[in-house]
Amino acid sequence: MKKVNIYFNRWFSVAFHYMNLIRNNEDGIPVQIFATHPDIRHMSLQGADVAGTEPALEGIEYVEFCVDFCRRNEIDIFIPRLHMLDIALHASLFDAIGTKVLVCRDLDLMEMIMDKGKFYESVKATGIMTIPDYHVVSNAAQFKEAYEDLLSKGHKVCFKPTETEGGLGFRIIDNDRSPLEELFGHVTPLISFDEAYRILSGAESFPNLMVMELLEGYEYSIDCLADEKGNLLAAVPRRKAGGRLRLMEHIPELEEVARRVAETYRIPFNFNVQMKYSGEVPKLLEINPRMSGGLHISCLSGINFPYLAVKSALGGEVQPAEFAHNVLASHVEQPLIMKINGESVVTDAVN
Structure with missing residues (x-):
């Protein structure tokens, strides 16, 4: 079975976990993961099979770097974080080389989400949830x-x-x-x-x-999965529960918020809705049209959010998924060897 080549550009350190979740997928699909970052020793790269540095560029120049990287390395799936709006604007360049980009292509929506003031106005007009x-x-x-x-x-x-x-x-x-x-x-x-x-x-x-x-109640991060057309497939509300504890729990009103957001904005693949309570009322903080920083914790609910997004992008059938029980989770540091006798354990990028 041919390996699926997946590329992460500059991400947070937690991309290390996303890469391993995709690699250890339940369907046994073989993958090869590529990643770039300005710092070759960045922790996100330690989850990649092939890692390289990326230049400090913006706009079309950065997009052209990503396109060239995808072309040279025959990337099937590109999961961007840095400069997502520029990448969405020029998504056709990736289409032309056969690379599928996990990004929302609604440019007006992307620009609006990036500006919290404009997005609050949009949410107020729709009435799909309460804003502060x-x-x-x-x-x-x-x-x-x-x-x-x-x-x-x-x-x-x-x-x-x-x-x-x-x-x-x-x-x-x-x-x-x-x-x-x-x-x-x-x-x-x-x-x-x-x-x-x-x-x-x-x-x-x-x-x-x-x-x-200032909202002073519980803050929930609702990790969401949608198909390419924005149909909601899964939603897991997650909150801090003291110290390093995180609680994934069924909150019907928050799961309804996720459904309304999906129906209204049609954000594809992975997205995240942050809400915080004022008394008994959950109010919007923001929406991120990408995987959240704590998504790997939400995956302990039994839903492999990063892989299922990749599977959907590849045309695979992904059924709506629910987590059966509330889950209390935490995390500990994991030591990693980054070099042995001066040699990096991550290979250089393919040229």
Whole structure:
């Protein structure tokens, strides 16, 4: 049986787990996994059969690098993370060489998802789920007005850039914080309104910030699988349960949110919906049109999300899947040998 060649461009370290989940698939399909990253010693590459460095390029130049890599290495499936929008924009270049790209091709949707303010407006218009109270601001006066409005509604307030990934730029406004205590403690996201306003006032304008109500209930990451047409095949709500514990549990209202998102936006393959509770009401944080950073934990529910996305892209039949029971899971570090006598245990990229 011919091996399926699969390529990951620059990913997070957890791609190591995705690669092994695909490699150890339940159908016994043989795969060869290729990966690139600017740092040849990056942990994501340790799960690849063939690894190489990638250049610091953007736009069409980066896409052309990926196309050339896929062509030279006869890649069947490309699973991108870095520069997904550029890759989606030029997906036809991959079609021309016979490489299937696991990316959403709805460019308007992709651009909207990347900007949280625009995406919240879309969700508000559809009514498919509840969004937090928020304002998008780009100068200090707007920031002050937004803060005061949210405060008048009884909310604690936080803010973050509208275009960001992970927790970058996230801050919580806390006017009772003790800077001296924080100096001797852990780094925190806390900042007083006066300090934030002083910093923002130093610029005439700044990139859009979303000033919003602080949600203080459980945060759920709903890992979702859809076929190429965006039909939902699986959804697993996952939350932190203290320390390193993670709980995958059936939450009907969250599984309904996943269904509505799939029906409305038709995001193919793997995507992730992040929700956080305000009292009894789950509210949207964001949607990621890719595999989430904790997807390998959700796979302990018995659903191999990365492989099933690959199988679907290859034209295989993937049936809707449900996890039978709630699952409490955790993780430990795994030691890896990266070199023996100075020789890397991962081969160089094929030229």
